Amino acid sequence: MFTFTKSRPKAKTPTTLLRVEGERAYPRSDYLATEEPLEIRLVAQEGEVRTVAVTMRTPGHDFELAAGFLFAEGIVSHREEIRRISYCTPRGEAQQYNVVSVVLNAPRLPELAPFERHFYTHSACGVCGRASLEGLHRRFRPLQGGPIVSAHLLPDLPHRLLARQALFGATGGLHAAALFDPEGVLLALREDVGRHNAVDKLLGWALLEGRLPLSECLLLVSGRASFELVQKALAGGVPILVALSAPSSLAVDLARAFHLTLVGFLRTGFNLYAAPERIRV
Known part of the structure; x- marks a missing residue:
């Protein structure tokens, strides 16, 4: 069972190690990307409480992570549905910074059976296995319109991303997700040990x-494009998803089904897998 810290965890953790170069070995200090559990609880006005997820994350922007997760999963749809978000404070105890309570503007909790998942997930897998293409067709419609982005702009975006990744610069162990406007202006960036968490933090920021x-943004992710990341892009109405690495087969199928522009293997060039008309070559 996880231990929930009562002191605010930091995004990076100091460590000592033995550095080996050729025949020479010497001690040195460094930082690790912090990975700790976050329990997300839903609370109704009449006092009903339900844990909906425990995810491994890098501390920071926890309220955005909780809000973005609930939005991406379809549990909340609008900012007005959320009354407040806070860290858990049990009676007579100190705050627990690894437990976030989301209080809804509703007397009772919504029906959670369609979202049923009392699960523990590691930071890399996201929320896997629930959503089917059929279920997503009931929830989303194919994307229409959206910006036209110059192909010459895309290869420069990873440099703009890296320049703003403060935690990655200190630890070398974090994923990043960023929102850009059609001219390549960075609107928001979030880092986390889990790429799904980084995207949820962005969605939570946009929701709150x-x-x-x-609908006028493009989403850049530092790793591969998975089915879950395409699903989250659809939830946010993002028309263009750009990944530095490869997409999965199901991610491509989903992007094509919902007319989302999907770019992968972004280097000096890139691969276009779906809805290429939003990229001006």
Whole structure:
């Protein structure tokens, strides 16, 4: 069972190690990307409480992570459905910074059977295995419109991303997700040990700031494009998803089904897998 810390965890953790170069070995200090559990609880006005997820994450922007997760999973649809978000404070105890309570503007919790998942997930897998293409067709419609982005702009975006990745610079062990406008201006960036968490933090930011849908943005992710990341892009109304690495077969199928522009293997060039008309070559 996880131990939930009562002191605020930091995004990076100091460590000591033995550095080996050729025949020489010497001690040195470094930082690790912190990975700790976050329990997300739903709370109704009449006091009903339900844990909906425990995910491994890098501490920081926890409220955005909780809000973005609930939004991406379809449990909440609008900012007004959330009354407040706070760290858990049991009676007579100190705050627990690895437990977040999301209080809804509703007397009772919504029916959670369609979202049933009392699960523990590691930071890399996201929320896997629930959503089917049929279920997503009931929830989303194919994306229409969206910006036209110059192909010459895309290869420069990873450099703009890396320049703003402070935690990656310190630890070398974090994924990043960023929102850009059609001219390549960085709007928001979030880092986490899990790429799914990084995207959820962005969605939570957009939800809480009243910026949804993100129909004039493109989403850049530092790893591969999975089915779950395409699903999250669809939830946010993002028309263009760009990944530095490969997409999965199901990610491509989903992007094509919902007319989402999917770019992979972004280097000096890139591969276009779906809805290429939003990229001006």
